[in-house]
Amino acid sequence: MLTFIGLGLSNEKGLTQEAMDALKSADIVYLETYTSPLSKIKIPKAQEVSRTFVEDGRKILSESSDKNLILLCYGDPVVATTHMGLRVRAERNGIDTKVIHSASILSAIPGETGLHSYKFGRTVTMTRAAPAKNLYVYHSLHANLLNGLHSLILLEYDSSSNFFLDPKAAIRSLLETEQEQKKLVIPPECFIIVCSRVGQSTQRIVGGKASSLSKKNFGKPPHAIVLPGELHYTEEEALRHVCKIKDDVTGNSARVKLPAVEMVSKYVTKAKKALEGARSRAQKEGKRFDSLFENVELYTLDAERFLNEGKYELAILSIGYAEGLLDSLNFTNQLDVEW
């Protein structure tokens, strides 16, 4: 039998009563040391094992085929793919498996920040290595903001080199990506939150401008960053009164516009001006395109209406159509239309 037991967010104090019972009847207890730099953990019988040992898994599998083996993991176990891989291999080999859950950063962050858990979008992990991967982080943050959702950004930890991506470095990297991408996902003045050592006695939640937090030291890991989307007033209250954030607490969704909204707004203005010019030129030249002009006008108004109704595809289609109608006069040499 292979039992995965969650250590929660701090040390052995995060073990549940169910976990304590299971530990009593265990034959072998392994303590995984790689997933996060917790406080020193004291558990009788437990042998510390490395990431490689768990990933390889052969000893664990052979021992758990006839013994009660426990693998202790940070947080709520099996959320990590390594554990699930091991669990699948065990079950395929006819070894029973079980998880005894404990606290996880995934639920503790909403609990400690007051941000509503159902308003979090996709969670992302930032790594030091690949800028391409962090571009994916940026796009995920963008998608969450467009939907008004908060983003939880976990930071890479590598036990072999004892490397934990520092919040400063992570924020700087995101600010650099912002300078290239310019989607207003994380401009220097935007409001973000750094959550350090959540669930431990030294927990600290700091909120402020990205630019100023990119210069702050947050002490020992683990850390996570939250980019809030739309903020409900109860969320703002919690950030101010529970997390004691003095800086301006503001959501980040309002400034992020769908590409469709920007596109249609811009082209509607252009089309209206071009139509006005075309009408006056046609009059001067004594030409008449009444039906065409009327339709350009109607489809431009349609585009605005669809935009207001949130029907973005129809809005773009309408303004494209209006442009095409008007521009046809150029291609058929009937009138010089200027854009």
Add this chain to the structure above:
Amino acid sequence: MLTFIGLGLSNEKGLTQEAMDALKSADIVYLETYTSPLSKIKIPKAQEVSRTFVEDGRKILSESSDKNLILLCYGDPVVATTHMGLRVRAERNGIDTKVIHSASILSAIPGETGLHSYKFGRTVTMTRAAPAKNLYVYHSLHANLLNGLHSLILLEYDSSSNFFLDPKAAIRSLLETEQEQKKLVIPPECFIIVCSRVGQSTQRIVGGKASSLSKKNFGKPPHAIVLPGELHYTEEEALRHVCKIKDDVTGNSARVKLPAVEMVSKYVTKAKKALEGARSRAQKEGKRFDSLFENVELYTLDAERFLNEGKYELAILSIGYAEGLLDSLNFTNQLDVEW
């Protein structure tokens, strides 16, 4: 001092060591009974209190101003807005607050299903009451699927009437919404997962077609439903070998298309056909619109290219423009273009 303590997913066995220590030094212990129908909980000193009592909160606040008061809650506390409201009121009144976290359904579900936690989108709650609210659930599921993400659907629980929305009823309601909305979010043959009593000894994870699960009984609450988005092969393996799901395990994102993709595909076909017709009619009538026709063709090809590149806004704009160009011949009575 007001301390919120998580009970985890089952009974008092979900309390952590830290929680046990805190309970020893507590003056008053309240046990909230409303959030979920757990197994009977045995905690010395604990007085059961109702939802109304916690929402009102005045007794809790006055007592915790000079005593060590503990509020025991299902799962990981303060994720519920009621708790956070109470925490904010306490802090505003100068009362220190603290949370001792425990296991939450939010992290246990990825752990038990093998679905990657970072591939979950927005979590939604389904209620029995408002169809409008469930329409919002449907749209959230749609948005998650479009992004390849899994959806966790929590089901309403009302302690006052001891009502827990049954998975059967929830699935049926979603299937009905599908019949009206027709976005292929949850057609009868799609693969979904019902997670019952997660973290308890009677836990059961059942996967299968929505239509067949809508007729199944899942026993005692709590339940949650998962609609998987794109499935990685390791996720499929976990569902088959850990959850022992015999039915076809398939993701649901592939069949869900962006409105833009459908729109552009349809209009490109229409525009090509209309252009072909217009060219042959122009030839018959001895008229020439070479430059216009050429541009209709180029912008139609552009639309296809942008679509393949995932540039949906530009794809729609291009096809709209191509349509407008071609249709102008109708409005200026130069040629009869049929669509």
